[in-house]
Each structure stands twice: as C-alpha cells, then as structure tokens.
Amino acid sequence: MRGADYVVKRVAFAILTVFIAITLNFVLFRALSGDAISGLRCRQCSVAFKEAQRRNLGLDESRWVQYRLYLADLAHFDLGNSVPSEKPVRGELVEPIKNSLPMIALGTLFAIVFGTLVGVVAAWRRGTFADKGGLYTALGFYSMPTQWLGLMLIFFVANAIGLPSSGIKTPTLGLFADASTWALFSDRMKHMFLPALTLGLVLYGDYALIVRSAMLETLGEDYVLTARAKGLKNWAIVRSHGLRNAMLPIITLVALSLGFIIGGSITVEYVFSYPGLGLLTVEAIDKRDFPLLQAIFLLLTLSVIFFNLLADLLYFRFDPRVTT
Amino acid sequence: MSLIEPLQAADEDGLAHGIAKTSRPGFVRSTVFGSPAAMAGLGIIVFFVVVAIFAPWLEPYDPTAKTGPVYAPPSGAHWLGTDDGGGDMLSLLIAGSRVSLGVGFLAALVAMLIGGTVGVLSGYFGGTTDTVLMRFTDYMLVIPDIPLMIIAAALFGRNLKNIVIIIGIIYWTSTARLIRAQVKSVRERVYVKRAQALGAGNRRLVVKHVLPQVAPLLIANTVLMIALAIFAETFITFLGLGDPSTISWGRLIENAFTGEATINNAWWAIVPPGVCVTIVILACTMVGQSVEDGLNPRLRVGHLSVKRFRVRTPAGPEASK
C-alpha cells in the first residue's frame, strides 16, 4: 500500500511524542520549588492536614515512584484530584471543555471560511485593490493582541448591537421556568458570538495571510501557465489547480494552528469571562492547582500532537507524492 | 567592452525560471528599500525605537505618579487623558514602549541565538546531530506555546528577565527549523562543496559561506520574532503574570481591563496601548515579510493575473522603434 511506511512513521512519532509530552509534563511540575500542597491555604490547612494531603497525592514517595504512579493513573485516565477542591480533575474539565469547544469551533470556522476566501481572492487578484484591502485587513487583525481586540469589541460593539459581553448564558434563563430549546440555543449563540468573533478575526488574519501566500506560490508554478495555455479560464485555474494545490500547505498550517487555538483562546475567554478551558487555566494558575494545571497542559499538548498527526495524514491523503 | 556587459538581457527569457534562490550582497537592503510597505514598517520601528530610547525626556509627566484625576478624559494638560491611577496616559505609553520593545528585541535575540545555533548545527552537520536536535525541536514544537508561557511565567516568578527568557525559549524552535532548512540547502550548494573539496574546514565553511547566506533569513525571522515576542509579552502581562514593577503596553491593556476602563467609559485608556502594539507588530511583519518574500522568488512570478498584457497600436510611438 502506498505510504504505509509514512503512516506508520507519523503515528509512531505521535505516540512517542505523547509519551515524551507526558513525561515532560511530569518533570515540569516537579522542577518547581515546592509541591502542589505547599501553597495550599485554607481554613483547614493545618500542618497535619497538609501532610495527609501529601500522602494522598503520593508526594512523599520518591520521584521515580511518583512517575510510575502518574503513568499508571494516566493509563486509567485518572488525572488525579484537584488540590483545592479535592474533586477529580477529570470531572472539573468536562464542563469547561463543553463550553469552550463550540465557541472555538465557531471562531475557527469563521476564520477558515473568510480567511480562505480573502486569501484566494487576494492572491488571484494580486496587486489590485481587492488584494491590498484583503492583505492589509488581514495583517491588521493578525497584528492585534487578541485580548485588546476583545476589549475593543466589548467597548465599541457589544452595547451598540446589544450583545452580551460576558458569560455563557443569561443567568436566569430557564431557571425558574422552562425555556424552549430554541431560546436556550439562541441565548447560547448570543453569548458565544463576540468571543468567537474575536478569536475568528485574529485567526482570520493569520489564515488569510497563509492562504494568500500559499496561493501565490502555487500560482507561480509552471502548471498554472500550462493550464492557462490549455485555455482554462482564470476562475477554473484558481479552483482546479490553484486551490487544489494550495490546499496542501493550507491544510497543514490550519491543522497545526488548530492545535494551538485552545491555548490561544485563553485570553479571549478571560476577557469575555467565558467559562471554558482558558478561564480554568488562569484560575488553576492562581490557585497553584498543580494536578489541574498538569491535566490542562497535557490536554493541550495532546491536542497539538493530534492535529499535527492529522495534518500529516491529510497531507498524505491529498498529496500523491508522499510515499515515505 | 562588450565582454563585461552584464547579462541583464538574460532576465528577459528568464521569466519562466525566476531568479536563483541565493541572496546577493546588499540583498536585504535592496529588498527593504525596494518595498514601500517594508520602508513604512522600518520607519515605524525606527520611530518607536527612538521614542523608547528617549522616553525619559519625552514623557510630559512622571508616568508612575498620580498627576491628574482618575480617568480624566483627554485635555490640554493630558493629551491622552489619565488612567485608573490618575497617571498620564501619554507618559505611560511612552514609558511602555521601552519595556515592550526591549522585551521584544531581547526575546527575539534569545530565540535567534538558540534557534540560529541549533539550526546551523543541525543543518550543517546533518546525520546524528541533526536527528537528535530536530527530534528535540519537534517535541518542543508540539508544546502549546501560550499555555507553557503562562505556566512558566506563573511558576518561575514574574520579572522581565524571566519573561524574556521564557519567550525566547519558547519561540526558538521555528527559527531553528527555518534556519536548518536553509542551511541544509546552502550546504548542498556547489560552492560550499567546492570549498570543502578545497580542504576548507567546518569553521570557514560556516562562517564564510553558510552564515552570510542564511543571514537575511535570520534577520527576517528575527524581525518577525520581535513581533511575536511583543505579542507574547502583552499576553503574559494581560493575564496578570507580567513584571509588576514595569510599565509596558501589555500592562496598560491589563490596567484598562482590570481598572474597569470600560465601566468608566475611558476609551483613551483602552485604545492607545493596543494601537501601539498593533502598529509595531504590523511594522515588524511588513519588514520581515518583505525580506522573506524577496528570498522566495516563487512569489514574484504570477502566472495568473487579472491584469493582462497590453496590445499596442502599431502606430504607437514605441512600436516604430
């Protein structure tokens, strides 16, 4: 089979990377002075209590034993317990992930659709007003700090068009009286709109630039000249040669960036008080909640690895030249 | 004399094969000076660098002092109003340029040094060195940069030095990959092989042949890295993990957020720092991009264009040549 070796190699690399990421994750959080318990501060946090907590977390064992325990727990998808809340980290993650994903997906979708559109048009109509307009808007959004763009949207847009600027739903909707699914859905969408737009705009800039330069590169290839010679109309060339070939680097870069988006959504969620994974991260840092942080970090790393692998496999799927 | 006529004419049929992918002396200068966008970008960067250098003399007020009422709107006394502590926004903005640009430049330098070294070693020596270094780089690449930055900043103590190092350490990987690829291709160039066949040592090959060739790319990459680093600083600072004892643009954005500038309708506290960051990043991107584009001749040839060649009327003045 074509490129079985390629697939095996990429998957093997991904698995190895997962393992290294897991180990790095372990090491990183133990390279710090003090452990998860040291910073604990609560009503009941007596010396004895902290000692008991340490024992619970296995922190009194040697590093090596801790590492083995950590791996064993991970093998059972046990991410440990959050230190301050003492609840399983796995449970703490569920709600934020469920909140984050639709918002991120919406923003990414926006970015991919508009980024591709603008990038293609800009490359095709290179040097025209459309190109310059598209290029500089994209550059502009690309250059904006995400959190600032979010603030600007809150300040100048949210009120003007009557969209909520924080939270994930209207507090009392459906609370003391039933609300229809549609009402809940549209309320959710309204809350999602601005954060997703912020994320989408910044990514849009990124994607439009990527697509434009990939398209430009492709349009400089000789087969495009051949296609023109064959009498293909401009749009047909863009569609069947330009886009088809530019798709390769675009898919790769987009898939790669997807892995990093969740990390990138931290400030968006922070600005919009959107109770997702990003906000959870900020909170976990503040509380020095090591197990939770470790889990988030692992999750994010895994998502990058996953999307990396996806990019590799997509590349393989779409480029017949890839064999090894 | 005709013997030394430079072969400019060769470029004419050279339409299809573009220009050799090597950088000639003065290449960076000519690409930057040749592109209006890059020139504008360079101008902006120079402007802000000058502001940053002369900041203490340019600030109308002591940026750390309370020199007006809290959230005073722009006026003759305070051109850009005051912030939540009654500090003069203009002075804060000027003072902030120092840290923001400083962090940007230094972190980019760190990234460039690490990335450049790894890239050159890896690309030049190849083999096991390459494998080991690139594997390591691959692993570093999959670490989500922003969360790592946040965690590191939160856990290792929050001062400028740490932030610079963290940003530098996180961003070196892409530089390393880029430089490695370039070094690898330069390494395969015939003139390097020739020098090697002459008996030239590694040091000579790297210093005399390889480095000058990758220098433009390294410069372009560093300029882009400055933008990334400035970005990262605002990011870290915004999450309250920046160095509290310094004023940076990121800090001003954070202040606007935590200082309830929106509630107080103080647009003057929100807009300017972000605009400064955006402009500087835009400038760096334009400069870096133009050098990179110059290095990639593919982008200069477009076989598809909405513009068409022109048909001159035979009676045209030129046609009678």
Add this chain to the structure above:
Amino acid sequence: MRIRRLIAAALVTAIVGVAAGCGGGSDSSSGVLRIGTASYIDSLNPFNYIEGQAYIAMQMIFPQFVQYNDAFEFEGDLAESWTTSEDGKDWTFKLRPNAKWSDGEPLTAADAAWTINTTVKYAKDATAVAAAALAHVKNAEAIDDTTVVVHYESPVGNVLAQLEQVFILPEHVWGPKVGADGKGLKSYHPEFNLPIVGAGPYTITQYEKKGTTAFKPYADFYGPPSNASGVALTYYTNADAVIAGLKNGDIDWTDQVPFVAVDAVKRAPNVVVTTIPGSETTNITWNSNPAKPKNRELLDPAVKKALSMCVDRKQIIAVVFAGYATKVESIVGHISPLENPDLGPLEYDCAAANAALDKLGYAKSKTTAVRMVPATTGTYAQEAHQMAYEIVTPTSTDFNVDRSFDIVKDGFARLGVTVTQKVGGDATAAFAVETGDCSGPESKQYTGFDIAMWDWIGYVDPDFMLSVVTKGQWCSWSDTGANNPAYDKMYDEQGITVDPEARRTLVYEMQKIVYDNFYYTQLTNHLGIDAHVDTWTDFSPKLSGYSKVYYTSPRQP
C-alpha cells in the same frame, strides 16, 4: 452592522416570544432576585469547601443554632433559646418544634447532636474544616426532640460565635456517608444530588459551579419566609462583567462593585449603591519570626514603626480605594465590636521617621543614598547591608495591590529604603511567605521573606484574627511567623474566659501587643460596596455571611 443589529433584534424577539408562549407569566424571572458575584460556590459540603460564597449558600440551606442580627448580636435560628451551666462547660439549646427537612423528615435535636458528634469524631482529618468551630467540644447530647446539650471540656469564651459557624445536617442523608473513617463525609457532593435536603429558607434546585445557582424558597422553613420567589446567584469572572450585568438588567444585586467603578456605577440610572462596614483590612505583613536569619533589623518594632510612618495611607485610600476605605490600627478591624479604640493612631510623618532611623544608627550611604545596616555579632550575626527588601504581593486581591505597593515603595524610598515587588497568586504568595517548605524542619519555616502586602477578612468575633499571630498557626494561617509565647498564653486564656468584660480586657491587651510589635502595619479597612437596582428594597448587605436575612429580606414592591 445594520444587518447584525436586525439579527440580534430578531433573536431577542424570538426568545421573549418563546418564553411567553410556554412560561406562565410574561416575565419568567419575575420576583426572582438575581445576584451577581465575582466569587463562586465551590461546594455545598460543609466539610469540604473554600470559598466564602459557599459558606453563604450553606447558610441559606442548612439550619444553624444561632445567627447574628444586624447589630451583630446573637439571635436564635433553629435554637429558640439557650442556657449555660455555672462552670460554662455545658450549653443547652432549646430547638424550634415542628421543624422539618425539605424531604419531609422531621428535624430534631438528634440531627444536631449527630452533626456535632460526627464532626468532633473525625476532626483530625475528614471533618477538619467544620471542626475548627467545635474546639474543646467533648460531645453533644439530644435530651429530647427539641433539646440538645453541648458538652465542653473546658469553658470557652466565644461559644455562640463558634456555633454560629456550625451547619446542622440531616442525619438520614449524611449518616450513611460516614463510612469507616469519615472520609465519605468529605467526598459527598450534595450539589450533585439535587435538590439538597436542608431546612433553611431555600433549597437549591440547580447548581452550576461557575454559572448560576438557583435557590427556591422552602415552604416549610421554620423562620420568616423569603420575600423573593427565588434567588439566582450568578458567578462572574470579573467585576466588569458584574457591573455590565447590573446595568443591562441581567442581575438585580451585586456585592462586588470595584472601588474604581463606584462613581461610574452611581451615575447609572435605577442603580442604588450602598456602602457597608467592611470586614477586610489591608496591611504590610512583616516577617516576625524571631529566628529569621536575614535582615534582622526588621524585627525591631522601632524600625518597622519608622518605615510605617512614611506610608501615605491617605493616598492609598484615595487612589486604590477611590475613598471607600478608612484607616485602621488594630488587627481585628472595624467589624469587630472588640476592636481596641486606643491604639495609635500612627501618624504620617516622614521627617520623624527619617529622624528615628538616623537615631537607630541606620545611616544613609553617601553614594547610593540607601540606608545601611551595620554588621552585628552574636547568634544571628549579619554583615553590613543595604536596607533593600523584597515585598511579596499576591495578585488575587479585590483591591489593586500593585498600586498600593507603588505608594509604599515611594514612602520607603523617601526614607532611603528600597523595595522591589515579588508577585504571585494567592497560593503562590502563601507559599513564598512560608518559604515554600512547611514540611521541612521548623527552623526553615518563615525564613525566606521579609515583607508582604496582603489583606485579612476578619470576623465579628476577634478570636480568629487574634489566632493568626500565634505559633500554633505556623504553616497554617500565620503569615508573619510571629512566635510570642506570652501572647500565645493570653490567646489561650481569652478562649476560655467566659466573662465578656474580662475577655474584652484580654483581647484589648493582645491587640496592643500586635500593634506595638508591628507584626503588621495596618493600612486600611475598606468598605463593602453593594449595588442593586431600585426595583428591589430592604437589602441587608452587611449580613452577608452572618444571617439568613441576607437573601430572604429583599422585596420587590
């Protein structure tokens, strides 16, 4: 943008229309008191929670023996009356008859006795959180359905203040969770087993940790019923969002108006801003561990006093608190009726401070203008060094600690003392203060920091605040590392002094010791700022955390 506006309008219409179609009234949230807050209910288990908001919520759903009234005197909650024995060791509470749990089971003295006994039994581990309020309790005994006696090992000075913090739990729900070692009590999450069986004015019908928690009035509550048809408590991650919610009608009431936003909120129509005496004090925390190895000059109260004298508290109040704070001298803060009124006040006088430091022999260096500490000999010998220190500041304070630091830094600078800021989250700061390793030998504890800037939230009863400077709180609540055996002895004594006047004398004396030793330099006691929309009245914000009235009294005309 016009299109977008149309879409948004369409969405709103749709929501309203749909809600009207299937809901009973025209506005589903009518009569529901919507509270916005910037802290959340992390748990509804009295044995396992951290956040203050959780404490308030539990107050609304679980019975207590007593609670405060708005004069901060005790009044009965589940207990109708109480008596104490001669020796002060036995407290008898007469409970309300006919009280019922929300699942219909009777609420009797047996539940109260079971709660106390179980808490005491596993005080070392599983129930440690709740057991703090049951210090010295031997056991509790249900005499009949409405009478319970709490037996103490020794007399206790603040029994009611302690018992005010005890939530009585339904034995038939919690009893089966105990297990062999009581750990089950801690891992039980009533918030995930809704509705919660309680007996307070509300039961919780929906719980979202970082979202909205719904409180439904409990019809058979033994006390005065809620005026609202429900309470919705919504968590906001930042105060900005709370204010925005208040302004655009998402919420009716908030306890979290940021100081710098007060004036802006006041300008909003239909919003009423009220200030209440705050329980939070800010301070400069000095490392007072007598065995600290470095910068030992900071153990000298005279030095600390001099430094403190050049801190412009008025400016802190103006800049950081927008005027919504007062100066404070005592560790217990203005909230406590036992605050010693005779302390200080510490004057703002940099000249006198400079003179004092000169007199103490810390001369300014000619070259750097920084004061120098001469070398010392003895057990804790130290070399000559500059008066340059690091101040630890946590980030998660509800005031702007960075700006406070700037003012302190300016003040110190005028004395020739330089300071730098070291920042971290709450936990990180605590970690730094305890030098990171409280599991290590005691000699290493409280040795790594010199100064911190932090805050304390005091209680009405001063016991807790007085405890934080005892040796017993090392690696727990102590942030100063203070170790003063004489003081510790007085602390123990006030704990068992039943006579109020005798206790007051002791408590005054202890506050003076803390003040004179400059374990802390108290800076401000800030006000709590509440804001609500004017369609609601009768708020008792000052009872937040002290009484069921906090949620139940607001009414909508």
Add this chain to the structure above:
Amino acid sequence: MAPPGADARLLDVEGLIARYPVPRGLLGAVMRRPQLTVKAVDGVSFSVAAGEMVALVGESGCGKTTTAQTVIRMVEHQGGSIRFDGTEIGSLNPRELRPLRREIQIIYQDPYESLDPRFTVRDTIEEPIRVHSLVARSEDREAKVHEAMERAGLTPPELFIDRYPHELSGGQRQRVAIAAALVLEPKLLIADEPVSMLDVSVRAGILALLDGLRRDGMGVLMITHDLSTAAHFADRIAVMYLGRIVEEGPAREVVRNPQHPYTKALISVVPRRDPDQRTVPQILIGETPNPVNVPPGCRFHPRCPAAEGRCKETDPELREVVGLDPLHRAACLLL
C-alpha cells in the same frame, strides 16, 4: 596493454566501487525488508596521465559524477584503489588528504551555483590560497590571483576582480571557477560537465581553455554527457553504463568505430550538425535500469539488440578488441 606512459600516470583508479544504502524506512526495518543499495559505481578502472584529457561519458545516472566525487574523496568508496601521483589516496584520513586537495581541483557544471554569490571574484580565487595558508603577503596573493585570472582568460584582471558573480556572464563565471582551481597549480583538474549550462557561443572558449591547460601538462578528467564535445576535445573517451565502463579508447577511435552495442546506440542518436547527414537513430528499448537492481550477467543485456543467452550469465570484462588499436577496449562478450 597499459595506457601510454605508464609512469606518467597521474591518476590511476582500479576497481572502484561506491554504493549507498536506500533508506528502507521504519516499516521496512521492522519488517526486515532487505537493505537495498544503489550501486552507483560498480568496479570502475581508468587512468589519467599528465597532459592528457580523459572524458568520462554516459547518460545521467550512469555513475560518472559519483566517480569524480569519489576520486576527490567527497564520496566514500567501498572498494578499489585510487592512486594519485603514485600514492594511494583512497585510505588517507582528512588531515593527510589536505595537501592532496591542492593537487586535484574540480570545477562544476553550474557556474551560477558554484560561486558564492557574496564573494567577489578576488575572494573566490583567493579562498584556496587562504584555506591552504600558502601565501602570507597580500601583494603576493594579489599577484597570484592576477596570474590565475589571466590564465583563465579573464583579462584584464582589474576589470573583473571586484565583481560579484551576478555581475558576470555565464562564461565568465566558469572562467572564475577555473581560475580559482588554477591558483593552486594543481596537477589534475576534474571538470564535471564544464559547459553544459553555458550558451553554445561560449562553450568552445571554455573547452579551448581546458585544452590549453592540458597542453601545459595538466591532467584533465572531463565528465560529460555530450559525445560530440568529448570527441572533439578529449584524448581518450571512457563510456559508462550503469556504474561500469563499457568501452574505452582514443577519442576518435571510439566515436568512429564504436564496438560495444551501447556505444553504438549512443553514437547513433547524437544529432549531427549537418542537416544533410541525417542520422538513423538506433533507439534502445526501455530506459536505463535503476542502479539498485543491476541486471545479472552483462548489465546491458536487457536492452541490447544483439544479446545472446550467455549475456544473461556472464559479466563481461573490459578487454582489448581483436584487430583494433590495443588501447581501444570494450566490455562485451560478443566481441
């Protein structure tokens, strides 16, 4: 019989073998697929004497460039001997090799690529002197550079010496490359397709320059795919096919009287300049096999129009052909 002036032999290559492994990939390694090797050079013997130009001719992939790279030790070889000026250099370590690098110089196909774009002509020509630390004084160095430039036909030197490669024409660039080789006064010059990237009008000049150097006593090994050029300028031609020399002999002999079927075919397809002499191309079937799978027996037999049964079994040696110039040898069983 030995080539002329056996004593004057400058370079003597005997049974040279250069192979490199084909990466078989992770899966291949795991599944223990056989390790394949590219047999780039598979037993090549030839010699170059002082004052002689030998052309190594063949199609792309036949191993001629690898042979040249192996001779200058830029590619490792797995067998055979390389003797230069009487010394076995095949086994020298890099340090021992250094002095020899002065004696053997190489110029490459693409003059656009073989000059560092950031080096002026002076830098490029000076580099060998600096690398070998030959001349300390800068005036002497300058003189040497001038001399080399004049020999390479870059006159007057002052006109060119401060130029960068992009300011020169293709022919000039190749002359610079030659000057940089000459500055060390080598005994052997290897020219790897020296004119194939140049315009027709300047090729002859470069080739004439090489011819002049040969006349001055330098040994020249020219790698080329262009039989016409080889026939015109070389003294001897060696035709390579699939890593092996299949025919060798005096240039005119080989092109006018080719013996090996491959040489015959090759010569038949070379277009002639005169339109009236239309050639009848004898086109071989198929394409040159991959050097990974070298056919057994005579490596040319699958494409050979004259192949017989024994060609599949016996690998022919390079040997004299009866009735011909004794220096004219071919590796074919049918002769």
Add this chain to the structure above:
Amino acid sequence: MSSRPPVIRVEDLHVWFALPGGGELHAVQGVTFELREGERMGLVGESGCGKTTTILAMMGLLPATASVSGKVILEGKDILIGGEETISPHRWNDIAMIFQGAMNAFNPVKTVGAQIAEPMVLHGLATRKGARLRVAELLDLVGISGDRADRYPHEFSGGMRQRAAIAMALACSPKVLLADEPTTALDVMVQAQILELLVSLSSTLGQELGLTVILVTHDLPVVAQVCDRTAVMYAGQIVEMAGMSEIYHDPRHPYSRMLFAATPDLLGDEEVASIPGAPPRLDREIAGCPFRPRCDSVFEPCATLSPPRREPVAGHEARCHLNDPALTEMAS
C-alpha cells in the same frame, strides 16, 4: 508545399517588458515569419534572444508587464489584435504548446490522464467518458501504455513526462504545436525518441492533422536533424531564416556561421571557436547592427545603420549589411 496558404503568420511582432525600476526591455523586435501545414521550423538562438518570448506572445501567455504589437495571423485572422480576448479561444484548440521542463508543466496532485483530458472537456470536445478513451489513444500515440493515464506525474520518468506533455498538447488536435526546448535536460537517447515522435507527428499525421511545429532550442544539431527550416534569432530579431540545408551550407549572417562554428560535430574535425562577447542589453536603444561588437566581418555601415530584412536568395532572408551589394561595394 509553398502553394498552400500559411497556417500561421507572425508579422512584425514586438514585445516589450516594463522593468521594475522604470524603462522597458524590448525583447522581441519585429519578428516576421510564416509556416505552412506540416512544416517544422526551428527557432534557434542564445538564451535571452527572445525565442521563448516570441512563442509565448503567440499563445498570448505574456505577463501583465508585457505589451505587444504586430500580428499573429492564424488562418487569415489576426488573433493578437484583441489581446487575451481574441487569443484565448484559439489556445490549445489551434495552437498548443510543450513547455520547457515538462517536469513542472504537470500539476503534481492530479493524474496525468485528468490533465490531458482537462482541455478537451473544457472546450467541449469530449464528455468526461469520451475524454478517457481519447486520453488512452493519445498516450498510445506517444508511446505510453494507455492504462497509465491514472498515474501521477511523479510516477513517470522524465522522458515519459515529456511524451505525456506532447499527448496533452495534441488533446484538442491543434494546428500548430509550439515546442519550447522539449528535449533540454533529457538524455540523448530519450531526446532521440522525443524528436522522432515530433517528426512523425508532423509528417505522417501531417496530412490529417495538419500539425505544424515550431521547435525552440539552443541546440543547432537538433534543429538540423528535425526541421525543414530554421530561423536564427539574435537580440530579439530573426537575423537569418532559410531552409536548413541552405543555412548550413550558405549562411548569410556571420552570427549563423559563427554559431555553427562554435558547435562541435561528433565526427567533424573542424576547429570549434566560440563567439566572443555577449549579447547586447535590450533595455536601451542599439545603434547600428546589434551583432557588431561580436562580429568578425564588421565594416563601416554596421556601426550606424540597423540592417534591414533582406532576401538575397528566394526563401533565404537575413539581416546583415553584407547582403547589400551596394554597401559592400562602397566598403571595398
């Protein structure tokens, strides 16, 4: 042959390129030639002489920086006059092209067959299904087994790719085939195969297809073996054009003569000599004959007079003052 009307005629073609720094490069300067059915003409010259630009102009594939004047008359109709609009209907239908370096002329991610079929479907000459059959036919015609249509370009060897490129060019049964250096970078053996294919296409198929070929190359022997006629280009002009044999035996321009002299012949013994110097720059006005600085037969008029096109012998034209008896007489 000459009785038939020309299939294509290029008349006084000029091409200019706008240079980035301002100014213009006059790449093609008044090229005129015509071709009849089944004719194979070589277009020879050094790099930069304008040969590729000439055929790109004929296809209307010049970039936006270019401007043209002159006529390209296809079967009596000027197709250049309206620029893109008038040329595009004829692309591939009437004039097809084989690009230099077939390697890059194929889109790497589409099958070879699909790329050959693309113009047929596009121009409505075949349905998708029909196109498949036709692709197999075409591939067979160029000597590739038809079942390889579903392969990707990278699975083809260089020679096969070049054949496939020819098959692609034949897809719409064009009248004129422009081949730009079709054998550069190929080995001689493969080159011979490709050239043979080209010859057979125009001669044996010439009757039914009417395939006229212009072969652009810098390699004189290739032209000599393949073409009926050749045009030698220098500095944007055709300096000599004649039948292959005439130009070899009786060159009327020193450049042609010197070009032959610079080309070694396999069995020839003549001295090969290079042409000194380099072609002139085309971004400035050239006074007199552009070849003058490199010419070995310069005489007075060369410095000042631009040599016009002359036809000293019927069917043999050249741009050299030596062909002007009046001038040569004056000089001697």
